[in-house]
Amino acid sequence: MHLLIDDANIENIKYLYNYYPVCGVTTNPSILFKNNKNPLETLEEIREFIREDELHIQVLSDDAENIVKEARILKEKFGSNTFIKIPTNKEGLKAIKKLKSEQTNITATAIYSPTQAFLASLAGADYVAPYVNRIDNLGYDGVETTIKIQNILEKNQTDTKVLAASFKNTNQVLKLAEYGISIATCSYEVFGKFIEDNNVNKAVEDFVNDFKAIDKDRRTWTDYLG
């Protein structure tokens, strides 16, 4: 499983890139709204910072013809490793079919059911993005649904990968990693919870204190060898 950042705040993105093994950024209109800045300038800044890594941007048109138009403009502006996020409804499927014939990278988004994912895959989507936490909130099981989607894609030997989205805790992510889900996109808040264990800090502190007791003037190997 690879990890993407689900955020549009450039400071958060820079911070997470500095510490975590991530391979790109996903955005959606609500994330851009939350960032409270000019959305175009924000995306330009993100693209400049992440260079050729994956950048996922969602279209806002309702009908296939305008979705295709918007996708072409976004692809032209943000480059080849940009994934156009298209909601998986009927108009979206129609647009995905058309855009695939133009070699556009597509993330089929707003996926709540395996049927949607299967259809998006047949239409040519590169990624399908099930909304794990939102599915949980509907009273279904987001993790199970995502695994089911993965099984369907594997059994049907498609090239489409699962990009799991909408997480509220790290356990949801880890469960999917266990099943080899291709990629997960996580918010700044969820990243913050990945390594938050006081036991780890305590263990490290004990190691350092023990070592320091050997020679109080030499705390690290750099002090011995540097």
Ligand SMILES: O=P(O)(O)OC[C@H]1O[C@](O)(CO)[C@@H](O)[C@@H]1O
């Ligand atoms: O339920 P949430 O946290 O709003 O997440 C919706 C998800 O859908 C996406 O738009 C799919 O990529 C993500 O950007 C986001 O994680």
